[in-house]
Amino acid sequence: MYKVIERKKLNKIICHLMKDHLVIAPIKPKGKEKTIQDITDPEQIDWGKGNSPISPKHLFFPQSEVLFSFTRKKNDVIIKGIGNHNKSRILIGIRSCDAAAMTLMDNVFGGDYKDHLFLAFRKKTFVISLACNEPEDLCFCTSVDLSPFSEKGSDILLCDIGDGKFFAHIITEAAEEFYLQFKDKFLEPTQNDIQERERRCERALGKLTQYFPVKDIKAWLDNNFDSPLWKILAPECIGCGTCTFLCPTCHCFDIVDESQAYMGERRKNWDSCAFEHFTQMQAHQPRPFQWQRFRQRIMHKLKYFVDRFSEVACVGCGRCRAKCPVNIDIIDVIRRIEQENRSDDSVHKERLAL
Amino acid sequence: MNNIYQPYKMKIVSVKDETQDVKTFRLAFDDPVIGEGFSFRAGQFGEFSVFGEGEATFCISSSPTRRGYIECSVKSIGKVTEELHKMSVGDIIGFRGPYGNFFPIEKMYKRDLIFIGGGIGLAPLRSLIWNCLDEREKYGAITILYGARSVADLVYKDELAEWERREDITFIKTVDPGGETEDWDGSVGFVPTVMRELDLRPETSYSIVCGPPIMIKFVIQGLNFMGFSPEQIITTLEMKMKCGLGKCGRCNIGNKYVCKDGPVFNFAQIEQFPKEF
Numbered sequence: 001m002y003k004v005i006e007r008k009k010l011n012k013i014i015c016h017l018m019k020d021h022l023v024i025a026p027i028k029p030k031g032k033e034k035t036i037q038d039i040t041d042p043e044q045i046d047w048g049k050g051n052s053p054i055s056p057k058h059l060f061f062p063q064s065e066v067l068f069s070f071t072r073k074k075n076d077v078i079i080k081g082i083g084n085h086n087k088s089r090i091l092i093g094i095r096s097c098d099a100a101a102m103t104l105m106d107n108v109f110g111g112d113y114k115d116h117l118f119l120a121f122r123k124k125t126f127v128i129s130l131a132c133n134e135p136e137d138l139c140f141c142t143s144v145d146l147s148p149f150s151e152k153g154s155d156i157l158l159c160d161i162g163d164g165k166f167f168a169h170i171i172t173e174a175a176e177e178f179y180l181q182f183k184d185k186f187l188e189p190t191q192n193d194i195q196e197r198e199r200r201c202e203r204a205l206g207k208l209t210q211y212f213p214v215k216d217i218k219a220w221l222d223n224n225f226d227s228p229l230w231k232i233l234a235p236e237c238i239g240c241g242t243c244t245f246l247c248p249t250c251h252c253f254d255i256v257d258e259s260q261a262y263m264g265e266r267r268k269n270w271d272s273c274a275f276e277h278f279t280q281m282q283a284h285q286p287r288p289f290q291w292q293r294f295r296q297r298i299m300h301k302l303k304y305f306v307d308r309f310s311e312v313a314c315v316g317c318g319r320c321r322a323k324c325p326v327n328i329d330i331i332d333v334i335r336r337i338e339q340e341n342r343s344d345d346s347v348h349k350e351r352l353a354l
Numbered sequence: 355m356n357n358i359y360q361p362y363k364m365k366i367v368s369v370k371d372e373t374q375d376v377k378t379f380r381l382a383f384d385d386p387v388i389g390e391g392f393s394f395r396a397g398q399f400g401e402f403s404v405f406g407e408g409e410a411t412f413c414i415s416s417s418p419t420r421r422g423y424i425e426c427s428v429k430s431i432g433k434v435t436e437e438l439h440k441m442s443v444g445d446i447i448g449f450r451g452p453y454g455n456f457f458p459i460e461k462m463y464k465r466d467l468i469f470i471g472g473g474i475g476l477a478p479l480r481s482l483i484w485n486c487l488d489e490r491e492k493y494g495a496i497t498i499l500y501g502a503r504s505v506a507d508l509v510y511k512d513e514l515a516e517w518e519r520r521e522d523i524t525f526i527k528t529v530d531p532g533g534e535t536e537d538w539d540g541s542v543g544f545v546p547t548v549m550r551e552l553d554l555r556p557e558t559s560y561s562i563v564c565g566p567p568i569m570i571k572f573v574i575q576g577l578n579f580m581g582f583s584p585e586q587i588i589t590t591l592e593m594k595m596k597c598g599l600g601k602c603g604r605c606n607i608g609n610k611y612v613c614k615d616g617p618v619f620n621f622a623q624i625e626q627f628p629k630e631f
Contacts, residue, residue, distance in 0.1 A: 286607070
């Protein structure tokens, strides 16, 4: 269902919802980078171009999250679970790519053992995302089956069509209920609105004409775990973990206890395959070198995740390309592998011809 | 919805010193109702925790046929295990599990079984060994070959003595050259060497192997030479784990998660793995 809503009216709805919902949105504090956090006034929402350097994954998979608390007594331990006390939330203004990323993590945190904390956050969050009218230079969502106005993971997808208006794609059942609740605030789209949206979509797509073979290198990855190429792909990697922390789909974590004398908490904390300690055992380290840890990251995203869930663990947001302190670019890496793949292929064909 | 990360409370029922740095803990569920409903299969593991120190991954080393308790054998080697070693009878620890797959015991019915263990690697085999011995009639000939660096490093000494006395199994114990004592009555030699003396029928057998990587490497060569196919050689792998549930992302070898797809694999499967462990 397609509707149109004026920003003023949308702000009114948000004000109304703030009474019993937590509203979270991208904001741009003065002199600081764009971030994603709770807001108290819809005027705070940053609808401008450019994605936030941090992704919204921390809203579902917090950087550090209490799993339960405990108190040690003589010959006993009292365990206190964490209830699902989080308020219903409206997440508004995040980009399509980040909304899609959350559905990728559903694969991991759902399944046969369900991570109740992650799933409760997902269930209680209504997502109103914003299509990217102006994708940035480092974006490549169209190379991973997404687009600047992909609906994946969104309840409502807004597209800014100018004149203070949004084109609203009402996607899910929850969104239909939302629409019915605020029906009087929405307008029927005019022919002009529809054309304007199409124009903006086309313009956005025009900025993403380059196709990168993110998914096409899978066959090479399947057969080249031992390729000498791995050693030379990213020699400058310093293992800082920035790419994994900024990535909206990276989900590896650690479980640690933090305690004082008799009380403490067990926590689930972000971890990274870039770190040496990630796989370090007392007597054994399967990935002693940084290039092996880099290989794990690429393999996990573009092969292992695909093997397990039939999707690449990448939404093309470009954050890792933008923020790597030593300028490692996953697209360079993918292109290099693609080159290798093609030359392997031609060698293979030559052999066949002989 | 249950909190998959929240452990059961278990009470330490007994602690046994196996070697200088290995102890076996017998644990019972603090809540007997949970204890009654609990079952597992030989080869599965759990996340054991000392509250305040964290979790560590161990296989369940007791047999599923022995109801009412589980055991784990722990080498004091890091933060959690050192704290665990300081704990005593009556103390409460955490347990999540059972996790992972298990030894394909149904396939082993009527077959000859050859258990080859080295050092603390006997722990996961012990679960299966007692499982088979407790239903002895279901299996063919059972051979156990166990070795350690020195006499002092042998674990489960009482049980080794019991296996030695039994007439329905063949038991051979060995220590590495130089690890023997004056009164040592077992073999002296590395496990892969001693193995050559075994009289086996590879065509109807399964071999279950666990121990240090270097031992496994040469044992596999030996078994292959004797005529065992990779499918007939089974082991259990160890990688660093945190969640045990296929989520935290660290125990993978290629696209296989040791915590979910394993820890039990046969060597036909392992040959397919990238060389990462």
